[in-house]
Amino acid sequence: MIYLSVEDLKLLQQMKPIVEKDIDYITDQFYQTVLGVDKLQTIILEHSSIERLKKTLREHIIEMFEGTINEEYIAKRLTIAKIHKRVGLEPKWYLSAFQNLQNVFITVIYNETGKDNERLKVVQTVTKLLNLEQQLVLEAYEKENIREKEEQYLLVKNELKQKIAEFSGELIDLSIDTNAAVEQLVASSNEVNDTFRRTAASALESQGMATEGHGHLDSLTGQINLIYESTHAMERSVNELSSSSKQIQKIVAAVQDIADQTKILSLNATIEAARAGEHGKGFSVVEGEVSRLAEDTKNTVVRIGELTEQSGSLTRQVVEEIRKVQELTQSGRLQSIETSQLFSDIVKSMQVSTQEIVTVEEEIKVLIQTIEGIGSSTAQTAASAEYFKKATDNL
Structure with missing residues (x-):
């Protein structure tokens, strides 16, 4: 639906050297914005460290420009989504962070590309890629929420059934005794x-x-x-x-x-x-x-x-x-x-x-x-x- 094509994947491969060259700038800009939010900083410091997450982000971004999207690629994104869900990162923070990452990518593309038509093509391709990333993570968020709700529902249901069964049994016994x-x-x-x-x-x-x-x-x-x-x-x-x-x-x-x-x-x-x-x-x-x-x-x-x-x-x-x-x-x-x-x-x-x-x-x-x-x-x-x-x- 977003028209991510083989040509887009090839273009990403072509952009990989530029991204690798500016990877520190990209990660620094990303976390500079993230650490400006107290709640996100608290989550990061509670579950990991800044340097460790910067290293993970570098690998993740470079992998995005490998031009290969397969089951392993999707599995890693779903794993990232589960980790984000587990540490309490809400979807709004995730979407905001990706928006900032997209802004950094556009800045790098603008600085490294000379022609406007090439810039437009690269920006469109990067936007498609980031959109795919967000789709995978948000879908995983949704499934995880549904699973948690189902587990919670089953837990509450079973507990309710148990309480109702106990209550019904006691009520039956009480009714029999009363009768x-x-x-x-x-x-x-x-x-x-x-x-x-x-x-x-x-x-x-x-x-x-x-x-x-x-x-x-x-x-x-x-x-x-x-x-x-x-x-x-x-x-x-x-x-x-x-x-x-x-x-x-x-x-x-x-x-x-x-x-x-x-x-x-x-x-x-x-x-x-x-x-x-x-x-x-x-x-x-x-x-x-x-x-x-x-x-x-x-x-x-x-x-x-x-x-x-x-x-x-x-x-x-x-x-x-x-x-x-x-x-x-x-x-x-x-x-x-x-x-x-x-x-x-x-x-x-x-x-x-x-x-x-x-x-x-x-x-x-x-x-x-x-x-x-x-x-x-x-x-x-x-x-x-x-x-x-x-x-x-x-x-």
């Missing part, structure tokens, strides 16, 4: 839910039993009230009985007085019968019967009095026991009222607790559904991680 934990949590939540259902059922049953107990307690309170009222009635009856016993005792006392008086009369009758003699015998018989009747009446009245006294004593004991029963009944009545109130509070509390248990049961159902949703998402994550890992392996 297992979620399944265990779901099972535990179901057990808790079953326990809550049983607790709710027990609470409802206990609430029913408490309500039933409250009813029985109300019935018992009613019965205690009836007993309490009955003891009052019994107390009144016993009091009336006691009053009757007292009246009987009074009657007994009166009868006893009558018996005593009858006995006195009987004794008087006996005295009078004795005085009457034979005429008082019939009266004596009557007196004996009256005396016996008085004695029997007295004995009977004494027995009735003893029984009445015993009945009164028993009545007093009954009254005392009835009072004790009244006290116990009153205490039981109060305790029954307090227990009834306590049962009412228990029933209300159990109603609230039962409602709370039912509410918690519903919340646990929602929680189980949420956990199952998490488990499903975790399983999908594990599947995605497995797919991601396989896709990474195929990169």
Whole structure:
């Protein structure tokens, strides 16, 4: 494309003696310009020396004017390009240096050539040669950059694949562990839910039993009230009985007085019968019967009095026991009222607790559904991680 021909190569051979004669001038001018750039000077001093590079440049320039371009020639230029790339020489510095080298060549050609048409021909040929040199080096630069990028890409790719594989593996393991934990949590939540259902059922049953107990307690309170009222009635009856016993005792006392008086009369009758003699015998018989009747009446009245006294004593004991029963009944009545109130509070509390248990049961159902949703998402994550890992392996 640059039309570098065999005639150009022959012309280069013809220029070789002139170049060899001015080679020191050419190299000195070249490095004078290069060393004027601090960065280029730093690169040179870090990897080589000025004299060594001048010697290498002399050989390189003279070889350019040998007029021979073959595989060896190209291989050397590619090697130079790799060295430049390795030491960090950027293409812009390389192109600038070659531009300066081209300026030096034109100056030498102008000074060593007499005719303008010859100068033009030589300048064109040298320009073609330098252009070829630049093409070879820049192409090598580009290939080296591509190779480095590919190596970097492969390095990053492999590292990324490794990291992704490790991450995917860890994600799979984590997803499996998470899924297992979620399944265990779901099972535990179901057990808790079953326990809550049983607790709710027990609470409802206990609430029913408490309500039933409250009813029985109300019935018992009613019965205690009836007993309490009955003891009052019994107390009144016993009091009336006691009053009757007292009246009987009074009657007994009166009868006893009558018996005593009858006995006195009987004794008087006996005295009078004795005085009457034979005429008082019939009266004596009557007196004996009256005396016996008085004695029997007295004995009977004494027995009735003893029984009445015993009945009164028993009545007093009954009254005392009835009072004790009244006290116990009153205490039981109060305790029954307090227990009834306590049962009412228990029933209300159990109603609230039962409602709370039912509410918690519903919340646990929602929680189980949420956990199952998490488990499903975790399983999908594990599947995605497995797919991601396989896709990474195929990169």
